[in-house]
Amino acid sequence: MQLETNKLQNINNKNMLSIISWRNVWRSKGRSFVVIGAIVLGISALTFAFAFMKSFIQVYIDNAINSQYGHVQLHHPKFSANKDVEFQIDNAEQVINSLRQNERVASVTSRTLISGMANTAEGTSGIQIHGIVPEDEAKVFRLEESVVEGAYFEEVKRNPILIGNDLAEKLDVEVKSKIVLTFTDEEGNLTSAAFRIAGIFDTNSPLLNQAGAFVLQNDLHRLLDSEMINEVVVRLNNPENLSGVTEQLSSSFPILEVKNWKELAPELELIITQTSTVLFIIMAIIMLAMGFGIVNTMLMAVLERMKEIGVLMAIGMNKSRIFTMIVLETIMLALVGGPTGLLLGLAIVKHFHHYGFDLSDYAKGLDKFGYDTTVYPDLAPQYYFYLAAGVVVTAIIGAIYPAIKAIKLKPVAAINKI
Amino acid sequence: MSVISASKINKVYNPDKVPVHALNGVDLTIEAGEFSAIMGPSGSGKSTLLNIIGGLDSPTEGQIEINNIDITNLKESDLIDFRLNNIGFVFQSYNLIPVLTAKENIEFIMLLQKVDKKERHNRVMELLKAVGLEDKADVRPSQLSGGQQQRVAVARALASKPKFILADEPTANLDSKSSANLLDLMAEMNKKEGVTFVFSTHDQRVIERARRVMVLEDGKIVSDENNN
Numbered sequence: 001m002q003l004e005t006n007k008l009q010n011i012n013n014k015n016m017l018s019i020i021s022w023r024n025v026w027r028s029k030g031r032s033f034v035v036i037g038a039i040v041l042g043i044s045a046l047t048f049a050f051a052f053m054k055s056f057i058q059v060y061i062d063n064a065i066n067s068q069y070g071h072v073q074l075h076h077p078k079f080s081a082n083k084d085v086e087f088q089i090d091n092a093e094q095v096i097n098s099l100r101q102n103e104r105v106a107s108v109t110s111r112t113l114i115s116g117m118a119n120t121a122e123g124t125s126g127i128q129i130h131g132i133v134p135e136d137e138a139k140v141f142r143l144e145e146s147v148v149e150g151a152y153f154e155e156v157k158r159n160p161i162l163i164g165n166d167l168a169e170k171l172d173v174e175v176k177s178k179i180v181l182t183f184t185d186e187e188g189n190l191t192s193a194a195f196r197i198a199g200i201f202d203t204n205s206p207l208l209n210q211a212g213a214f215v216l217q218n219d220l221h222r223l224l225d226s227e228m229i230n231e232v233v234v235r236l237n238n239p240e241n242l243s244g245v246t247e248q249l250s251s252s253f254p255i256l257e258v259k260n261w262k263e264l265a266p267e268l269e270l271i272i273t274q275t276s277t278v279l280f281i282i283m284a285i286i287m288l289a290m291g292f293g294i295v296n297t298m299l300m301a302v303l304e305r306m307k308e309i310g311v312l313m314a315i316g317m318n319k320s321r322i323f324t325m326i327v328l329e330t331i332m333l334a335l336v337g338g339p340t341g342l343l344l345g346l347a348i349v350k351h352f353h354h355y356g357f358d359l360s361d362y363a364k365g366l367d368k369f370g371y372d373t374t375v376y377p378d379l380a381p382q383y384y385f386y387l388a389a390g391v392v393v394t395a396i397i398g399a400i401y402p403a404i405k406a407i408k409l410k411p412v413a414a415i416n417k418i
Numbered sequence: 419m420s421v422i423s424a425s426k427i428n429k430v431y432n433p434d435k436v437p438v439h440a441l442n443g444v445d446l447t448i449e450a451g452e453f454s455a456i457m458g459p460s461g462s463g464k465s466t467l468l469n470i471i472g473g474l475d476s477p478t479e480g481q482i483e484i485n486n487i488d489i490t491n492l493k494e495s496d497l498i499d500f501r502l503n504n505i506g507f508v509f510q511s512y513n514l515i516p517v518l519t520a521k522e523n524i525e526f527i528m529l530l531q532k533v534d535k536k537e538r539h540n541r542v543m544e545l546l547k548a549v550g551l552e553d554k555a556d557v558r559p560s561q562l563s564g565g566q567q568q569r570v571a572v573a574r575a576l577a578s579k580p581k582f583i584l585a586d587e588p589t590a591n592l593d594s595k596s597s598a599n600l601l602d603l604m605a606e607m608n609k610k611e612g613v614t615f616v617f618s619t620h621d622q623r624v625i626e627r628a629r630r631v632m633v634l635e636d637g638k639i640v641s642d643e644n645n646n
Contacts, residue, residue, distance in 0.1 A: 016522075016529045023517035311513040314474055316502020316530050316578070318495060412475045415509065 017321060021328035024301070025336075032333060035297045039337025039391060040344060042286045046387055047345025049282055051377035052357065057275045059372045061268050063204035066142040069261040070109075070233035072246055077257040079230055085114055086186055092229035095253060104237055104245050107139035111231040112220050116183030118163070118213060122172035127163075127213045129181060131220030140235045143201060143214065150175035150199030159219050160198035164209035168200045175200060181213070185224045193223050204372070283387075287394045294398030298330055302402045309406050310414025319407040326403035327396060334395035341391070342384055352377050421581050421614055422448035422471055427480035429466050429637070440466040441477070442637040448582065448616055453608045455617040455628035463637040464618035465586055471616070472505050472584045473497045485581055502530055506575030506583035510590045512567040514559040520570045521546065521555040527578045545573040549603055565596025572603060582614035589621045601627050 025032050076087035099108045112131030117124055134153045138144045144152040153160050175197050182192045203209055221227050236245055242260050250258040262269045353376050360373040429441040440463045456464050469475040473489050482489050484504055514523045521542050528538045546552045549569040559567050575583045589597035607613045617624055625631055633641035
């Protein structure tokens with residue numbers, strides 16, 4: 001009972017401190033609004049910066065996964081080094097079937113990869129020929145969606161081929177044009193065959209657009225007189241399981257080289273790390289500026305109220321309560337500014353998520369590097385929490401110095417201040 | 419029974435540079451229920467003596483006992499608690515908390531003492547009635563006159579049920595009517611509730627009402643007379 005009474009009294013005490021702190025915040029409305037405004041602007045700008053950068057990079061990575069890498073690739077251990085046609089996946093059919101039975105794997109596609117030359121009356125260009133099974137390929141990659149002219153292996157019955165728009169431009173060809181591919185088979189014999197363009201694609205991969213050609217795997221096998229498969233690409237049900245699945249597949253297929261997109265394209269991982277670092281630095285700068293703003297405001301509030309704080313000490317308010325009062329005032333400033341900033345940030349993010357943020361006027365040629373020129377920013381809920389926590393922590397840290405200044409006051413000296 | 423016992427109090431400011439002797443061996447005893455004034459010209463050491471008695475400042479030498487407790491050796495945190503539970507203060511410039519209403523200003527000190535809600539409420543209403551400001555309970559200090567603010571300050575000082583109240587020139591900023599009302603109020607509290615008051619003043623009206631008058635000059639008590 002006594003304990004409950006004490007608890008109730010403590011709550012009352014805290015309530016009174018909260019009331020004093022809250023009213024103190026609004027004693028100098030102009031000054032408080034300046035700090036709150038700075039917090040609102042800082043947090044909303046940070047929210048948008050996080051959402052924009054995260055989405056910008058995520059789309060770039062998704063594009064790379066969807067057009068070039070898939071989630072996990074399996075090769076002959078020596079294939080990655082020199083892409084030689086002789087390094088094939090033995091028992092490819094068995095490997096593919098086994099992968100399809102793995103519950104963590106969403107889809108599988110196999111590829112026959114050969115380097116060769118594309119010749120037309122207008123020119124010649126080195127290309128990477130991908131022999132694919134269109135239905136399987138469409139479940140792993142987004143090539144079908146990238147076709148901008150013609151169709152995805154339709155309307156051309158014999159030897160259809162898809163090529164990139166840059167290559168089409170270079171060779172001066174269009175849909176239904178004939179193109180001759182020349183390549184060497186496993187035994188080093190030169191083979192040539194005529195293909196007809198079924199479609200022209202425009203992916204986010206400049207490399208594919210300039211030197212990528214996709215033909216039916218059966219056509220390539222027939223020309224090579226071999227059922228060879230050099231590459232098996234896997235798409236996962238849950239991309240979060242990337243490392244786990246990579247490890248699992250490595251042990252399931254010890255004679256193959258199993259690499260996920262992070263290992264295949266370490267530059268993408270680097271971009272993620274660099275973006276996170278840049279965002280962290282931006283956050284640190286904004287929080288630091290906010291922190292100094294808070295220190296300045298609270299220091300002024302303390303210096304202005306030295307006499308009052310002296311009186312509070314004289315009549316019996318102990319130092320921990322004085323300290324708490326100053327920290328509470330600061331937290332209250334942050335609690336008004338922080339959520340307002342987050343809501344404003346959320347509104348800006350939602351607006352651009354819906355309408356898109358068009359960069360084409362500011363960054364011409366961005367698409368040539370695999371980036372989208374329209375960004376649809378979005379931010380996972382936990383980031384709002386991190387930012388809110390960041391504001392409160394900054395406010396508390398910003399309050400410490402003014403609060404220490406307050407508790408160091410001597411009552412007599414403080415009361416006699418004019 | 420003495421509530422305050424000060425012996426051989428010396429206070430020197432700037433001892434290492436240009437020493438200023440504010441108090442020179444002051445001996446003083448205040449009995450419970452006294453209504454005493456310490457008078458003297460500006461710079462005589464009145465406020466310094468009051469601050470030292472109230473535990474707001476420490477003497478360079480000497481000893482202060484409040485209810486037989488030596489406060490000169492108390493830690494700062496203990497001294498704050500000691501002041502809260504034993505000493506009431508009335509300042510020349512009222513010094514109410516501007517963001518709190520009259521009622522809250524009085525209640526605040528009891529909150530610090532962790533007095534329960536019902537008792538707090540009763541005492542606040544009782545004190546507001548005693549100082550004649552029941553109708554100003556929810557008014558902030560800025561909306562009160564100087565005299566009204568000083569009455570709230572007296573009520574605040576009384577709220578914690580202190581052993582004594584130290585009033586540093588309480589009428590200095592008041593007109594004659596407000597001064598008279600305030601002195602009537604404090605005299606009544608002294609008479610009815612037996613509250614001990616010690617004033618520092620050079621206001622003749624206060625001196626006339628005090629039952630004991632001590633005269634301080636150059637940091638020494640040069641006269642100590644009963645006014646009965």
